[in-house]
Amino acid sequence: MTLLKDKNAHLADIGSQSLLLMTTLILDKVLTPAAHPPAAAPLVPASVWSTLFGPPRLAADELRGLQELAQVRSLCSGACVFKRGESADTLVAVLEGAVGLGAHAPGAPGSATQFHLERAVHGPQWLDNSSAWLEKGRSQDAQALMSARLLELPVSGVRVLLTRHPVMSERLLQCLAQSVQNLTGAAHDLMAKDAQKRLATWLLQRSPASGEEVALRERKRELAAQLAITPETLSRLLRQLMSAGLIEVRGYTIKLLNLAALQTLAQG
Numbered sequence: 001m002t003l004l005k006d007k008n009a010h011l012a013d014i015g016s017q018s019l020l021l022m023t024t025l026i027l028d029k030v031l032t033p034a035a036h037p038p039a040a041a042p043l044v045p046a047s048v049w050s051t052l053f054g055p056p057r058l059a060a061d062e063l064r065g066l067q068e069l070a071q072v073r074s075l076c077s078g079a080c081v082f083k084r085g086e087s088a089d090t091l092v093a094v095l096e097g098a099v100g101l102g103a104h105a106p107g108a109p110g111s112a113t114q115f116h117l118e119r120a121v122h123g124p125q126w127l128d129n130s131s132a133w134l135e136k137g138r139s140q141d142a143q144a145l146m147s148a149r150l151l152e153l154p155v156s157g158v159r160v161l162l163t164r165h166p167v168m169s170e171r172l173l174q175c176l177a178q179s180v181q182n183l184t185g186a187a188h189d190l191m192a193k194d195a196q197k198r199l200a201t202w203l204l205q206r207s208p209a210s211g212e213e214v215a216l217r218e219r220k221r222e223l224a225a226q227l228a229i230t231p232e233t234l235s236r237l238l239r240q241l242m243s244a245g246l247i248e249v250r251g252y253t254i255k256l257l258n259l260a261a262l263q264t265l266a267q268g
Helices: 002-031 046-053 060-069 155-164 167-192 195-205 220-226 231-243 259-267
Strands: 071-075 080-082 090-096 098-105 114-122 125-128 141-144 148-154 213-215 247-250 253-256
Touching: 046 060, 046 125, 046 167, 060 148, 060 155, 090 155, 098 148, 098 220, 114 125, 114 220, 148 155, 155 167, 167 195, 195 231, 195 253, 195 259, 220 231, 231 247
Parallel strands: none
Antiparallel strands: 071 148, 080 141, 090 125, 090 148, 098 114, 098 141, 213 253, 247 253
């Protein structure tokens, strides 16, 4: 009988200790502040927003509003970004990589559709920031020239954001004006300058402040398409400029040897 009492007392003691331990663990879990997970990196860095919208630096609440609207997607090389005539309800920018604007054309019977490149857009840069405002379809076909990341901003959300931050309207107008000016300049060069002058102009526009070197981000066919010439003609023109002592080609870098002569050629 005594042994049975001792056994019951021992079991009761074990039960009390287990209950005490469980209570302690539960209280620790309840009373200990929850660890906050690290803040997620923004979809689009502030530096990229600054490049797209220009100076001065965007305010914190403006950045927050843009981040909430941002839709980012990744594309592999050759993927379709959008098609001509397709409904446009977003402003589109290239964040990384390159996207070509041009036109799809039927290939030979049994072959894939051909994409005729007209202009390459490298990130970070606006790809189409006008169609959505006009409530019309896209004016060109767009295709990824390499792996790329795209930013899309629903125009309906941007309208709401502009009512909250009216100063951003001027930023967008400046972006649109810059796009128009670039296209106007390209159209003028295409009509008024021969291929060699267009190449000289292109080199001068992309030279750094020192006017010494131009880093090529485009493939040869992309650059040729922008200048409305064939890749073979581009190679011939580069050789001519090298022979004249105006440039030196080193891999993907073109060194400008005679800036004054290039300026004369571009303006002549």
